[in-house]
Amino acid sequence: MFKIGEFSKLCGLSVDTLYHYEKLKILVPITVDKLTGYRYYDASQMMTVNKILALKDAGFVLEEIDNIMNGDVSVPMLIEMLESKAVFLETTLSNEYNRLERLHTNIFLIKNGGISQMNEISIKRVEPILVASIRKVFDKEEFNENLEKMWTSVNEYIDKKGVKRTIPCLMLYNSGWWDLRQLNVMYDEKNLDVEVAEPITKSFEGNKEVHVYELPRVEKMACIVHNGPFSTIDKTIDTLFEWLKNNNYVADGAVREIYHKGEWATDNPDEYITELQIPIK
Template sequence: MFTIGDFARHGRVSVRMLRHYDAVGLLRPAHVDPFSGYRFYEAGQLARLNRVIALKDLGFTLDQVRSIVDDEVGADELRGMLRLRRAELEEAVAAATARLGQVEARLRAIESEGHMSTHDVVVKSLPAVRLAELSAVAASYQPTDIGPVVGSLYQELCARLEAAGVTGFGPALTYYEDAPDGDGAVRAHAGMIVPPGATAPDVDFVELPPVERAATVIHRGPMEDVVSTYQTLTAWTAAHGHRSTGYARELYLESPDDRTRWVTELQEPLAD
């Protein structure tokens, strides 16, 4: 028999944890001295302790662990619990990966602040374009809210155009407007420039009129990093006494699979 201290050392847990397992009925001592109250454990109980630790490390609650180690959970139910836990962990990893990407994008934005010369801004006219488009509302104008919405819109739009036999389309152009319900939400219009006469079911076709004057700047890299480039465009517009007419357009000049090599022209129409 082992004292609680010795058993804790062999099991690589704390004495406090063993007392807690005893209190909740998860791992009772093999013997408790009636006079001193000292707890004693048998070597065979290490196997149960190891199962408890392994199941806890998988993220199961103590109630779930007790049901499993007491054989109250059948094999099929256990497989289901493990699959559910796997799905929860995959979702947590995806969420953490997304947050890591946001942190890295913000760091890049901070490091590049003031590094882009406002001399890179060019004022020019924009021709009229015919777009095949789909639109949806994003919760805000932040890249983290815009990106998933625009990405899914373009996937669906390209699939519908290809199914309709529309060829020769591109490049892609996204433009924005305030969503009717307000509260910071925006409606994103994901469009492909298409030739005259192109049609496809369940796709909207619009004519964007020409723009006499627009401030434009080239953004290189993923759109998650676009904030600093937008800030450069905004600073230039304000410094030169111009007024924007709304949200800037995004013309995707090059969009390979490697998003770090994307080339996007931001186009901000000027009111004066």
């Protein structure tokens, strides 16, 4: 048998806690020496300690634990109660995780200056956005192949670092498909200079391929929202470029595509929502 101090070290509960549990009659010493008042516990009582800790960890208060420990609760009944609590906690965690995801998305939207109305052009201020990205220059004919590898690589590296991504992701065209050098839009007849970027919740060390940094604040960002498949996005971006011409603006940075709703949210490409942005001056 163990004195109370020894049992305290064995089970990880303080002496004061053991005294308190004794008063509640949920963990009573095997025997108490009438002369010295020393309390003695048995190693078999570790099972009782484990039950109490499991019930506390499951969210039961001491009054409930008292009723369970001193009531006619069999082991199968106890297991059923704990499993019921586990299901409740799983549901709560799932709801809280979804709430956290919505919060991160809303934070991004605030930084992004909100979302413009469909097919309407607006100018807004965009705050700095922390991202992990990969940037490459490659032949236009190898567009899909390179993008798939880039997205896979950046996401695998973020996961390896144990950092959370947030929705939406985005791409930056440092030189793109559009021969609009009169608008200061960078162009190369053969190659694209493209960056895929995942917004992240905290900074971490990058590597030779993955760059972790803040996209800078843009005071004047021209924006338009495209609703529909990527195959029809050209008309929307042509509308934005035409607006730049008519209003005597030129580009002042990379063209951004922000994917507010894509294949991760719907199986119908007609429901995709993509925001096109161009820093202007």
